[in-house]
Amino acid sequence: MYEKITGENAYQVPMRIYPAVHYTMGGTWVDYNLMSTLPGLFVLGEANFSDHGANRLGASALMQGLGDGYFVLPYTIGHYFVSSKQPKPSASHAEFKKAEADIKAFTSRLLSIKGKRTPTSLHRELGKLLWEKCGMARNEAGLKEALKRIPELRAEFWKNVNVTGEGGGLNQSLEYAGRVADFMEFAELLCLDALERRESCGGHFREEFQTPDGEAQRDDQNFAYAAAWEYQGPDKAPVMHKEPLVYEEVHMSTRSYK
């Protein structure tokens, strides 16, 4: 596989290894049954925050998908179905109509901008910004810069993006632009959370918080919590809820990779 991608034989030339963005940490808030704040909406695998906090290594997607799918959901979803009476949902419900109208408005808004920049170019600019300011090592100044720049970029997206085609059939640029629109919101939250967490832990390395020999310095006194951010609507600041990490049997300790 490596040879196919690079055209180099790893037996003869040293392998080239570089860091790449894999997953973002966290995920949607769920309870112990893996149900989100919306009754009946269960979130399994990578999409929920339950098993991975500040650290998340490759292949853990499989672990979480299997773990949630084998050990949790078969019991909790079934229980939900038998214990709650669900009326047949109707497409004429006011909420349904509203959701439909919202999506239609969102789609036609994207299609009508007809600006100068492609969704890819805006996506790349956002990606580069995050890579530099909220990448493997971050600091307060950089995060603040990113938090200033992202809303500007988002504004530019909504003023100057070019999405061709129509909304009726398959339209991959529209689909892509919709995702970039989401990234524009999510990127801001990512930086905000990284700014708030004034410690280094797991994949979050704040340059200000390191031991004299350059290792991550955790602060369990003040930051032993999972941050659950509540969405307040577009262009409104999200609200943070702290979920303290309380351990009864084990004690928190710092892992050493040395």
Add this chain to the structure above:
Amino acid sequence: MNLTLKVWRQKNANTPGRFETYQARNIIPDMSFLEMLDVVNEDILARGEEPIAFDSDCREGICGMCSLVINGAPHGGHRGTASCQNHMRHYKDGDTITIEPWRAKAFPIIKDLVTNRSAFDRIIQAGGFVSVNTGGTPDGNALPVPKTDADLSMDAAACIGCGACVAVCKNASAMLFVAAKISHLNLLPQGKAEKDRRALNMVHQMDQEGFGNCTVTGSCEAVCPKEISLSFIARMNRDYGAAMLKGR
């Protein structure tokens, strides 16, 4: 490098399609075929035209979404390689490359190079689920599986469901795909309980979907990105025959 592309463009299943010519400029040989198309699409979009629609997801050869007929061969004709793992270093500066969608009655075109492969999903669904409750993690040797069976099952399980086997086959037969899916489960003890039912139902669904029958030309094996062996078709025929005889 610079290339000329002849790409199949089609608005939807009801509108006739045609080849359009595009120039791919400044392509880096280390790009994958799909990354090359991304570059071309950026160009098209910058001109305010609609980009070429094509399927992809993982781009590392494991999901089966990419599905391009490149110069007449599904996935481009490099051994054991999906379109996304086909790199531009295989082409020469100045080449003209033809790109078409999968062509088979059971895979109707949705747009440009994107086809509807839900027929495969329906075949998988027809196979049903494994009813044996395997419970928690069993003891290491509680469920003996001979190494040869485990290996064979793994080989079958490597099928990513891309549909290249159908696209290349003159009969548009899906037998390599169905054989891989049936064998993967039928070879293991957990899958044995539904062995007969699985073979009958999946083959039945395959016929319903309008795929052709196998005349053992072997072109499927040649283009399969996962090099699924033709011998699985023989195994499927045997499982199917045995189930028929038992009348289940």
